[in-house]
Amino acid sequence: MINITKVNYKISDTFKITNLDLNLDKGTYHLLGPNGAGKTSFLNLLSGLCSPDTGHIFIGNVAVNPLNLGQLSKVRAYLMQKQVAHFALTVKGMLAITLSLSESAVETLCENHDVIKGLDLLQLLNRSITALSGGESQRAHLARVLLHCDLKLEPNFCLLLLDEPYTGLDVSHKLWLNQYLTQLGKYITVLISHHELNLALNLAQPCIIINNGQIHRVLTDSRDIEKSTLVDVFKLPLSVLSETNEGILQIIGI
Numbered sequence: 001m002i003n004i005t006k007v008n009y010k011i012s013d014t015f016k017i018t019n020l021d022l023n024l025d026k027g028t029y030h031l032l033g034p035n036g037a038g039k040t041s042f043l044n045l046l047s048g049l050c051s052p053d054t055g056h057i058f059i060g061n062v063a064v065n066p067l068n069l070g071q072l073s074k075v076r077a078y079l080m081q082k083q084v085a086h087f088a089l090t091v092k093g094m095l096a097i098t099l100s101l102s103e104s105a106v107e108t109l110c111e112n113h114d115v116i117k118g119l120d121l122l123q124l125l126n127r128s129i130t131a132l133s134g135g136e137s138q139r140a141h142l143a144r145v146l147l148h149c150d151l152k153l154e155p156n157f158c159l160l161l162l163d164e165p166y167t168g169l170d171v172s173h174k175l176w177l178n179q180y181l182t183q184l185g186k187y188i189t190v191l192i193s194h195h196e197l198n199l200a201l202n203l204a205q206p207c208i209i210i211n212n213g214q215i216h217r218v219l220t221d222s223r224d225i226e227k228s229t230l231v232d233v234f235k236l237p238l239s240v241l242s243e244t245n246e247g248i249l250q251i252i253g254i
């Protein structure tokens with residue numbers, strides 16, 4: 001269980017996160033909101049990369065704050081929006097560092113692992129991370145966090161934070177990732193920040209909508225996102241909203 005109580009955080013004179021009050025159980029949650037709504041700031045707070053001005057956050061019984069990063073790495077993983085590669089490590093080398101394993105142990109782990117198969121990484125293990133395409137690099141970094149939170153490796157893991165994980169992925173890897181995250185949500189809390197609104201509208205999964213640094217809605221079923229939210233929060237014209245025969249909203253043109 002993730003517990004967020006009365007969290008406030010001033011980022012600048014013009015933007016602050018206000019009154020975050022939320023409990024998250026196991027599940028796959030979509031974190032939605034327009035550019036600049038505060039999604040990354042929310043994930044940074046949850047991951048312990050920054051500290052709220054007031055309020056507190058717990059991941060299970062671990063208090064979240066930047067002084068606790070060692071303990072936090074045993075209970076949560078975070079795929080940040082931007083990945084910076086400082087060294088020309090191979091994919092295998094990066095996984096070895098993340099998982100605290102030798103490169104040969106990584107090779108053995110990867111031989112038959114669902115994440116490596118699903119992300120088609122076997123043939124990229126010996127490639128330099130700096131010489132991959134955008135989508136290949138995203139797949140390597142996804143593997144880093146998904147293996148890190150694999151329940152077999154870390155039994156106390158309970159939170160996976162993903163900031164725009166679909167960026168650069170082709171459609172078959174996107175589909176695989178969705179299916180994997182849906183399964184993972186049966187065991188831990190998975191929070192995915194993204195802009196794929198039609199995807200959220202099609203999946204019966206919980207979602208949190210953020211706007212102007214505040215929670216606008218928390219829905220147990222993302223298909224219940226209202227037309228008014230799409231118009232008022234996401235600034236979509238009514239003319240691009242359509243409904244399927246099953247009454248599910250869809251956005252035309254994206």
Ligand SMILES: Nc1ncnc2c1ncn2[C@@H]1O[C@H](COP(=O)(O)OP(=O)(O)OP(=O)(O)O)[C@@H](O)[C@H]1O
Binds near residue numbers: 012036038
């Ligand atoms: N280091 C910073 N200093 C000042 N302002 C910041 C800083 N980081 C973010 N902001 C501002 O805080 C607000 C929220 O940014 P945040 O990155 O959390 O939004 P977001 O919802 O993730 O946006 P996007 O969908 O564009 O990634 C924005 O107005 C942004 O310009």
